Amino acid sequence: MQVSETKFAGASRNSNNLESSPSEGDSSFNNSLSKNYKWIALSNTTLGMLMATINSSSILIALPAIFRGISLNPLNPSNFQYLLWILMGYLLVSAVMVVTLGRLGDMFGRVKIYNAGFLVFTVASIVLSLTFGHGQTAALEIVIMRMVQAIGGSMIMANSVAILTDAFPVNQRGMAMGINIVAGVAGQFLGLILGGVLASINWRWVFLVNVPVGILGTVWAYLKLKDQGVVKKSKIDWIGNITFAIGLSLILVGVTYALQPYKKSPMGWGSPVVLAEIITGILVLILFVFLERRHKDPMFRISLFKIRPFRYGNLAGLMSSVAQGGLMFMLVIWLQGIWLPIHGYSFAETPLWAGIFLLPLTAGFLVAGPLSGKLSDALGARPFATFGMFFGGVTFLLMLLLGADFNYLAFAAILFCNGLAFGFFSAPNTVTIMNAVAPQDRGSASGMRVTFRFIGTPMSIGVFFTLMVLGLNSTMPSVLQKGLISNYIPLSIAHHISSQPPIGYLFAAFLGYNPMKTVLGKTLNNIPAKNSALLTSKSYFPKLISSPFMHGLDVVLIFAAVICFIAALFSFMQGKANPLQDEAIEKIDESASLIKNVK
Numbered sequence: 331m332q333v334s335e336t337k338f339a340g341a342s343r344n345s346n347n348l349e350s351s352p353s354e355g356d357s358s359f360n361n362s363l364s365k366n367y368k369w370i371a372l373s374n375t376t377l378g379m380l381m382a383t384i385n386s387s388s389i390l391i392a393l394p395a396i397f398r399g400i401s402l403n404p405l406n407p408s409n410f411q412y413l414l415w416i417l418m419g420y421l422l423v424s425a426v427m428v429v430t431l432g433r434l435g436d437m438f439g440r441v442k443i444y445n446a447g448f449l450v451f452t453v454a455s456i457v458l459s460l461t462f463g464h465g466q467t468a469a470l471e472i473v474i475m476r477m478v479q480a481i482g483g484s485m486i487m488a489n490s491v492a493i494l495t496d497a498f499p500v501n502q503r504g505m506a507m508g509i510n511i512v513a514g515v516a517g518q519f520l521g522l523i524l525g526g527v528l529a530s531i532n533w534r535w536v537f538l539v540n541v542p543v544g545i546l547g548t549v550w551a552y553l554k555l556k557d558q559g560v561v562k563k564s565k566i567d568w569i570g571n572i573t574f575a576i577g578l579s580l581i582l583v584g585v586t587y588a589l590q591p592y593k594k595s596p597m598g599w600g601s602p603v604v605l606a607e608i609i610t611g612i613l614v615l616i617l618f619v620f621l622e623r624r625h626k627d628p629m630f631r632i633s634l635f636k637i638r639p640f641r642y643g644n645l646a647g648l649m650s651s652v653a654q655g656g657l658m659f660m661l662v663i664w665l666q667g668i669w670l671p672i673h674g675y676s677f678a679e680t681p682l683w684a685g686i687f688l689l690p691l692t693a694g695f696l697v698a699g700p701l702s703g704k705l706s707d708a709l710g711a712r713p714f715a716t717f718g719m720f721f722g723g724v725t726f727l728l729m730l731l732l733g734a735d736f737n738y739l740a741f742a743a744i745l746f747c748n749g750l751a752f753g754f755f756s757a758p759n760t761v762t763i764m765n766a767v768a769p770q771d772r773g774s775a776s777g778m779r780v781t782f783r784f785i786g787t788p789m790s791i792g793v794f795f796t797l798m799v800l801g802l803n804s805t806m807p808s809v810l811q812k813g814l815i816s817n818y819i820p821l822s823i824a825h826h827i828s829s830q831p832p833i834g835y836l837f838a839a840f841l842g843y844n845p846m847k848t849v850l851g852k853t854l855n856n857i858p859a860k861n862s863a864l865l866t867s868k869s870y871f872p873k874l875i876s877s878p879f880m881h882g883l884d885v886v887l888i889f890a891a892v893i894c895f896i897a898a899l900f901s902f903m904q905g906k907a908n909p910l911q912d913e914a915i916e917k918i919d920e921s922a923s924l925i926k927n928v929k
Contacts, residue, residue, distance in 0.1 A: 375510055379490060381451065430629055435492060441556060447483065491772075502707060526685045645782075646897045646901045657748075690743070734880045794890075801881045
């Protein structure tokens with residue numbers, strides 16, 4: 331960063347329109363608040379991150395039990411949209427709301443918004459466990475309450491990093507971010523295991539797992555957390571909020587419905603409605619940027635992109651999210667729908683064991699996350715973020731060497747290296763972004779950073795599934811038809827089944843579900859019992875789709891590798907760490923403290 335950019339980061343500060351509280355870097359802070367406050371802030375925000383990520387991954391792994399519990403057939407074309415919205419609705423609301431809630435944290439206090447988020451999230455989890463309907467009614471209830479839950483999660487995510495940045499001095503922020511991010515990843519994979527265990531008992535317990543953590547976090551946050559960041563009094567940018575919400579919602583809704591079949595096409599990208607939604611959303615976001623550049627107190631501070639580390643840090647974060655966001659879905663399909671059934675696991679067992687077999691990914695992140703955060707405090711963030719993304723691309727290419735029926739030790743080693751790669755990237759990237767802005771902009775900056783991550787995830791899911799379906803569509807019909815005919819299924823029936831959109835079979839694999847019994851129905855009574863038993867066995871369908879799946883997965887992995895290399899380039903373009911910037915920001919923190927004390 332140039333010195334002029336450093337001046338820019340703090341230039342908007344004016345003691346006449348700011349109210350501020352002490353920072354950790356100032357001696358008065360140590361007199362007014364406990365010296366251990368930074369650890370209180372870290373432990374509570376870590377708890378919030380843990381709760382949010384346990385929730386997302388436990389839902390992912392427990393979807394088969396949820397669908398069975400509410401009596402919703404995943405192969406019914408009219409039910410497919412509910413599956414998508416249970417997965418994507420939370421991401422959509424989070425992407426739309428997180429910047430606004432970060433901005434509100436700057437205006438009214440980050441801790442206030444953060445605390446309210448804990449409460450909203452916990453209440454929504456309780457209501458989700460009480461879902462009383464059946465079929466599509468129950469699915470709609472879950473979708474709506476997941477969206478409410480996302481509002482609470484957005485309040486937490488938008489402000490937790492800003493609270494940490496306020497609480498820790500510059501030379502300790504990497505360590506703090508590393509611990510916080512690692513907790514998020516640990517929660518993600520703890521959720522996989524908890525989701526598998528609880529779903530086997532009762533699907534409602536999957537939602538209740540958040541409640542004890544939520545109650546503890548809510549009480550602790552209200553009792554212990556104190557607003558010590560800079561609070562800038564300003565008006566709410568209603569025009570910006572509305573245009574941003576409309577534009578981004580239209581794009582993400584379009585991407586969601588593009589994953590559904592349209593007429594004779596396996597996907598909906600050619601649908602006039604989908605195209606209209608995406609194009610209109612882009613135009614509205616262009617209008618949003620135009621309006622924000624002229625607003626006195628904008629929701630989305632476009633001017634922050636003039637700061638080089640902030641600009642390239644967020645672009646790298648977006649690319650990282652695009653590369654990784656859909657990975658978990660692909661891995662769950664690979665394990666739950668193919669590898670585990672081939673190796674003798676029943677479909678009832680696959681959710682739990684899929685979570686267990688994915689633990690090497692967590693282990694890699696747990697090793698690299700705190701280490702990279704600590705080292706980036708001393709040596710600078712750029713080399714670790716750049717290496718992490720480059721290495722991440724290499725691990726995706728290594729996955730190309732694995733077959734559908736892989737050797738688990740090789741698979742686990744690559745997963746561990748992938749976790750290392752993204753662990754080396756996450757904390758340094760976050761520190762670079764947050765250190766680049768002035769204290770009064772930390773809530774907005776944190777919200778903008780999280781927004782890029784949340785935008786990247788549904789984009790990743792959309793791209794990954796699109797590439798996967800295109801790959802499946804080129805090979806799946808012929809493989810499926812040949813397999814059915816060889817087991818005495820009449821040609822007309824085999825042709826009809828094999829011509830169905832492959833997305834249904836892909837999600838059947840994702841849910842750990844063998845669709846042969848459902849799609850063949852009474853036809854099974856008209857063929858030899860031996861062949862009927864083979865077609866409905868737990869290993870037949872996984873073996874049948876394994877070759878088409880790997881064909882599509884190869885395209886996905888190459889795409890993910892290329893995106894990682896682009897993220898590595900953006901990380902390198904952030905520039906070297908500038909100690910003048912860190913010193914200037916510390917002085918701004920101290921000046922804010924002095925202003926508060928004088929008042």
